[in-house]
Amino acid sequence: MSIWNYANPTLFMSLSKRILPTTTVITLVLIITGTCWGFFLTPNDYQQGSSVKIIFLHVPAALIAINSWFVMLISSLIWLIRRHHISALVAKAAAPIGLTMTLVAIITGMIWGQQMWGTYWAWDPRLTSFLILLLFYIGYQTLWRAVENPDVAADLTSILCLVGTIFAILSRYAVNFWSQGLHQGASLSLDKEEHIHDSFSNPLYICMIGFVFLFITLLLVRTRTEVLKRQIDSIERRKGYFNA
Amino acid sequence: MISILKRDILLSIRSGSGFTLSLSFFFLIIILIPLAIGPENTKLQSITPGILWISALLSCLLSLDRMFQSDFEDGTLEAFLLAPVPLEGIVFAKAIAHWLTTGLAITLVAPIIGFLYGFDQSTSLWMFLALLVGTPSLSFIGAFGASITIGLKRGSLLLPVLIMPFFIPTLIFGSQTVWQASTGLQMINSFLFTAGVSAFVISLMPFAAALAINSALK
Numbered sequence: 093m094s095i096w097n098y099a100n101p102t103l104f105m106s107l108s109k110r111i112l113p114t115t116t117v118i119t120l121v122l123i124i125t126g127t128c129w130g131f132f133l134t135p136n137d138y139q140q141g142s143s144v145k146i147i148f149l150h151v152p153a154a155l156i157a158i159n160s161w162f163v164m165l166i167s168s169l170i171w172l173i174r175r176h177h178i179s180a181l182v183a184k185a186a187a188p189i190g191l192t193m194t195l196v197a198i199i200t201g202m203i204w205g206q207q208m209w210g211t212y213w214a215w216d217p218r219l220t221s222f223l224i225l226l227l228f229y230i231g232y233q234t235l236w237r238a239v240e241n242p243d244v245a246a247d248l249t250s251i252l253c254l255v256g257t258i259f260a261i262l263s264r265y266a267v268n269f270w271s272q273g274l275h276q277g278a279s280l281s282l283d284k285e286e287h288i289h290d291s292f293s294n295p296l297y298i299c300m301i302g303f304v305f306l307f308i309t310l311l312l313v314r315t316r317t318e319v320l321k322r323q324i325d326s327i328e329r330r331k332g333y334f335n336a
Numbered sequence: 337m338i339s340i341l342k343r344d345i346l347l348s349i350r351s352g353s354g355f356t357l358s359l360s361f362f363f364l365i366i367i368l369i370p371l372a373i374g375p376e377n378t379k380l381q382s383i384t385p386g387i388l389w390i391s392a393l394l395s396c397l398l399s400l401d402r403m404f405q406s407d408f409e410d411g412t413l414e415a416f417l418l419a420p421v422p423l424e425g426i427v428f429a430k431a432i433a434h435w436l437t438t439g440l441a442i443t444l445v446a447p448i449i450g451f452l453y454g455f456d457q458s459t460s461l462w463m464f465l466a467l468l469v470g471t472p473s474l475s476f477i478g479a480f481g482a483s484i485t486i487g488l489k490r491g492s493l494l495l496p497v498l499i500m501p502f503f504i505p506t507l508i509f510g511s512q513t514v515w516q517a518s519t520g521l522q523m524i525n526s527f528l529f530t531a532g533v534s535a536f537v538i539s540l541m542p543f544a545a546a547l548a549i550n551s552a553l554k
Contacts, residue, residue: 227501234497238488247551248484252498255480255544262533263504269529270508 099176101319108312115309122302130295143207146200148296152303154197157225160190160307164232165257168250178315180246181322183253184236185314189307191229198222217267224263228256242322340416340426344433358395358438359445365391366449377454384453385514389507392442392467396474397499401492403434403482404549413486414553423546431472431479431542439471455518462517466530470510473534476541477502483545486552505533 098104130148137144163186170179201219202212213219235252239245369387370380407413416426446467450460481499485491509530516523 224501224504231498231501234494235484238485238490238494244551244554248548251544251548251551252484255540256502258540259502259505263501263508266505266508266529269526270512 096174096176099174099178101178101323104178105316105319108316112309112312112316115305115312119302119305119309122298122305126295126298126302130292130299134291134295140208143204144292146204147292148299150197150200150204151296152300153193153200154222155300156303156307157190157193157197157222159304160186160193161225161228161253161257161260163311164190164253168253171246172250172254177246177322178319180250181318182311182315183250184246185311185318187229187233187236189310189314191226191233193307194222194226194229198226217270220267221264224267225260228260232256338429340421340429341433344430345436355437355441358399359441361398362391362395362442363445365394366452370453380453381455381518384449384455385511385518388446388449388463388467388514389470389511392439392471393474393503393507395442396438396471396478397496399434399438400478400482400499401485401495403430403479404486405482405491408486408552413549417553423549424542427479427483427542427545427549431476431538431545434478435472435475439467439475443467443471459514459518462523462527463514466510466513466517466527469527469531469534470506470513473506473537474503476534476537477506480541480545480548483548483552486549506530506537509533 098107127148131145134145136142164183167179167183167186170176171183198219201222205214206212232249232252235249236245239248366387369383373379373383404413407416417423419426443464446464447460450457450463455463477499481495481502484498485495488494509526512526513523513530516526
C-alpha cells in the first residue's frame, strides 16, 4: 500500500483518528519531562543564571516555526503536482501553527534578550529574519482567507508558498549582509562540535522532539477539522440545491 | 509581445493613471521628507538611501493593481490566453511596460534627487545605477503579486500585504549600494547583489505569475 492512498480523505480520517491519541500522549510525556527536567533539574548557568532555562521553549519553538513552513512547502508542491486535497489542507492547517510558534520564539527571545543583552529588541539578522518569516506567514494566511473558491485558493497559496520560500531564504541571507548581530551562532549541530553542556542539551533534545510531536498532533487535529469543514460545506451546498 | 508592450505603455501614458501618477507620487514623498525631518543636509543624507528605495517601492505599488485587473475585467486577459505568445511572455511584456513607466521614470529623475539632497556627483551616479538595476525586480515581483490577486474582491488592499516581504532583498541591497556610495565605501558588491536579485527575479517571476493567472482564470 503506497502512502498516496492516505490522500483519500476517508482513509486519512480513519488513520488520523487511530494515531491521534498516541501522538497526544507522546507529546504530553515528552514536553512535561523535558520542561520539568530543564526547569528544575539543571544547574544555573554561571553567567546567565536561571534565565538560560527559557532555552527549553525558545529553541524548540524556533525549530517548529521554520519547519512548519517547510511542511507547507512540501504539501504545496504535492498539491500542485498530484492534486491531493488533503495535501492542500495540510498546508493550510500548518500555517497558523507556524505563525504561533514564530511568535512564541520571538517573544521568548525578547524576554531572554532583555535579561542578557539588556534590550527586548535589536535589529539583529536572526531576529529580523524571524520578523520577516512572520510577515510571510501573515501574507500566506491572508491569501487563504481572501479567495472564495477553495481550489483556486489552494492553487494561489501554493504558488505563493513556493515563491515565498525562495524569497524568505534570500531575505534570510540578505539581512546578514545588512547588519552584524548580537545573537550567537547555532549551538546545536549534527556534525560539528557542540557549544552546549550535556546537562542542558539532553532535556533540550527531549523538548525539541516533544515540540515536533506537538506539531504533528496539532497538524493532524487541524487537518481533520479542515476536512470536516469541507464535508459540511458540500453537504450544505447539496441541501441548498435540493431545497431550491 | 512587442505589441502588448506598446499597448500597455500607451495605455498607461494616455489614461493618465500609471505614468504621471507614480512619478508625481515619488516626487511628493521625496519633497515631503525634508519638510518632516528638517533641512540639515547631513541629517538628510544619512537617511536618503532608505527614503529613496522606500519611495520607489511605494510608487511602484501604486500602479500595480491595475496591471492585470483591468484586462481581467474586460476579458482581454482571456483573449491573451488564445494568443500565439505563451502567457509567460505576456507577463514579461506587461512587467517590462510597468517598469518603463514607473521604475525607469524614477531612475531618470534620481540625479535630480541627488542634487536636491546635496550629494556629490559620484553618489548621484551610483544612485542612478542602483535604481536602474534594482527597480526591474520591483516591477517583476509586482507582476507576480498582481497575478495572484487577480479577481479578488479586495485585491488591491491585499496586494501590498502579500508582496512587501518579497521586496526585502532588493531593498536591502539597493539601499546598501547607495549608502555605501554616499559614505565612500566599497559599493560594488551590493551593487552586483542588487543586479543579481533583479536577474533572478526577472527569470523566475513570469513563470510563477503565469501559473497563478492560469489557476485564477480556470
